Amino acid sequence: MSTEQLLVVADAAGAPAPASGVGVEMTGISKLFGGVRALDEVSFYARPGEVHALLGENGAGKSTLMKILAGAHQATGGEIRIGGERVAITSPHVSRALGIGIIYQELALASDLTVAENIFLGELPGLVNPRALRARAKALLDDLGFAIDPGAMVSSLPLAFQQAVEIAKAMSRQVRILILDEPTAVLAPPEVERLLDVVKGLSRRGVSVVYISHRLDEIFRIADQITVLKDGRTVGTYPAHEMNERRLISLMVGREASQLFPKVARRTGEALLRVEKLCASGLVKDVSFTLYAGEVLGIAGLIGSGRTELARAIFGADRPDSGTVSVAGKRVSIRNPRQGVAAGIGLVPEDRKGQGLVLALPIRQNMTFTTLARYTSRLGLLRGSAERRAAEDVARRTTIRAGDLDLPASSLSGGNQQKVVLAKWLDAGCRIIILDEPTRGVDVGARAEIYQLIETMAASGLGVIVISSDLLEVIGATDRVLVMSGGRISGALSHEDCTEARIMQLALRSAAHVGADPAQPVSREA
Known part of the structure; x- marks a missing residue:
């Protein structure tokens, strides 16, 4: 059956229903972490040759669902079919063997290896021919449109080029299903254009592409179908051409988003x-x-x-x-x-996790460690109650959503982590x-x-x-x-x-x- 003959079946509410000939089909997927239900009978599928966008706010369950497909997590319930065959994806190795590739939002590169070595890390033999390896890497990078020296150390590259190496690494394998989790987050407009061209080229070759992004303009330019998750549940699956930004935002946040850029009356x-x-x-x-x-x-x-x-x-x-x-x-x-x-002067850096936060420390300490002298007695003892009150005050001012400020900063969503970095400088005055x-x-x-x-x-x-x-x-x-x-x-x-x-x-x-x-x-x- 050709790609053109494949049909998506959705009920009147937009909820996904099984479709024949899908590249990947996930039905009734649930996931529990302890007593927390991260996914509640989520269904999702993508056809060969289709770019299927998976959207939702942070915490909606997008990454958890894709980590199940990539073998990093195992589902508590539900089933997965690849090419119509039921499979058990018990590890990342099994996922890769099934032709599934994933590019996570967080980079997973070996900083002390070259670009070429990172791209082909999973298939390096005992003895490596550096010249041949660099030639293969250069051909792949050139095909993707990225001018990167394959012999350069990854640690020497800016974030945008490191992301390009991740993309090349994933595409060096014969993938049937490619998952892209925020692939353009660190790319400038010209690099974004190249990546979108690459994604379109892959879909034309029959690859099922699952595309996760908060940049809605990209979604409308590249997606064939859009599935929205909210609070671990499927809101619905919709043809991209039937959606608009206003409706999509409303589905994602559960309310009308009449103005993305709110304005406050002020004078310079x-x-x-x-x-x-x-x-x-x-x-x-x-x-x-x-x-x-x-x-x-x-x-x-x-x-x-x-x-x-x-x-x-x-x-x-x-x-x-x-x-x-x-x-x-x-x-x-x-x-x-x-x-x-x-x-x-306070700086919220582009790499908030590497430069703006100490992820293992409590949220509270991340907001106050630049001003600890203010909360320390003459004997050098921390006045914990004063520090906690200051942290609670600045958390309210910056609308940080955290059940307990003593939890590590790593437990927060990206948006709340960014607010913590900002709160640190407001606390510092x-x-x-x-x-x-x-x-x-x-x-x-x-x-x-x-x-x-x-x-x-x-x-x-x-x-x-x-x-x-x-x-x-x-x-x-x-x-x-x-x-x-x-x-x-x-x-x-x-x-x-x-x-x-x-x-x-x-x-x-x-x-x-x-x-x-x-x-x-x-x-x-x-």
């Missing part, structure tokens, strides 16, 4: 942060701009444009080579994060908050909450910088946008003049032309 005040001719890391070149109290300033640019390095230099995570930073009119010397925090990729890997409901927090912080007189690869986020969540290219500010756009096309035009300007057009519209000085 004094020049809170002034950066002048800053150079750092060889990737930030002569950057100058001003951030005002009560303002949300966006910084856009492609991967490698210097935007993250700029944030790190301002905060003190990287030492500036030259230039000056002034806070509230006073020049400050920032050579390390301690000095950055003392100056009132920072007046300038820099958020690098604030909603990466965060579901649509939590995204709206984070945007609301950004608005609330600005309304209280803080200065907020939002750095993001998501152009809609940059446009919707900020008052004006600076665009970086080649380590420099290539242009500034007011909120009224800011469009995706204008941002990309400025982001793609060559270094020779940066600064050549003084007529770029701005709402204030760049």
Whole structure:
């Protein structure tokens, strides 16, 4: 039977029903973790040659369902069929043998091995021909459209390129079913385009693709079918062409999402942060701009444009080579994060788990460890009650959802983890908050909450910088946008003049032309 002849059967409510000829069919899947029911008789299937999006808020059960398919978890109840045959997937090895490949949101690479060695790690013989291995890896990477040196150490690559290596590793095997869990979370727009082209190519070759993403624009561009989960249950399965963003968000969060980017009435005040001719890391070149109290300033640019390095230099995570930073009119010397925090600057990094949190520590301690001196007696003893009250207060202010602040930070969803990193800087009294990729890997409901927090912080007189690869986020969540290219500010756009096309035009300007057009519209000085 051809792919075109296959039909999806759904009842009037959109609930999935068995269909013949599916690549993978999961029926009545339940999963208990202790006394917690993570999945409650969930059904899901994907046909050969189909891109099937699996959506839902964090905690809806998407990753648990896919980990069952990948053999990382075993279902408590239900059955799985591959190509119509009932199977028992008892381990990742069994899953791979069945032709199932998965790319998790969290990278699973050996940082001390080369790109080529990581791609073919599961099939390396006792003796390796490095030249032949690199040639195979290069051919695969070129086919995917990623310009990555196969002989480079993975630890030397930026996050976007590490994600590309994960993709290449999964696609190096003859997969029948490919699961992609937030594959574009660390990719810039050009890399996203390449990946979507790759996914479309795989589906044309008959691969069943299960695509998990919080980026709804990607879903509408690539998906044939959409299944929505909520609270461990199947809400329904729907043809993608029959859905729109408003309806989809409503199904995911259980309420109308009339406005993804809420706005709070506010006014800008004094020049809170002034950066002048800053150079750092060889990737930030002569950057100058001003951030005002009560303002949300966006910084856009492609991967490698210097935007993250700029944030790190301002905060003190990287030492500036030259230039000056002034806070509230006073020049400050920032050579390390301690000095950055003392100056009132907080950074929510793009890698929140690796750089923003200590996952094994309690949620409470993650929010207060930068200010422990405040809660320590003269004898060096921690005043636990004072620390707990402070943690509970800032948790309320940032709407962190946690049953117990003594649980490890690793127990939280991505959105709540991001709020904990933000809460840490609010507890420290920072007046300038820099958020690098604030909603990466965060579901649509939590995204709206984070945007609301950004608005609330600005309304209280803080200065907020939002750095993001998501152009809609940059446009919707900020008052004006600076665009970086080649380590420099290539242009500034007011909120009224800011469009995706204008941002990309400025982001793609060559270094020779940066600064050549003084007529770029701005709402204030760049």
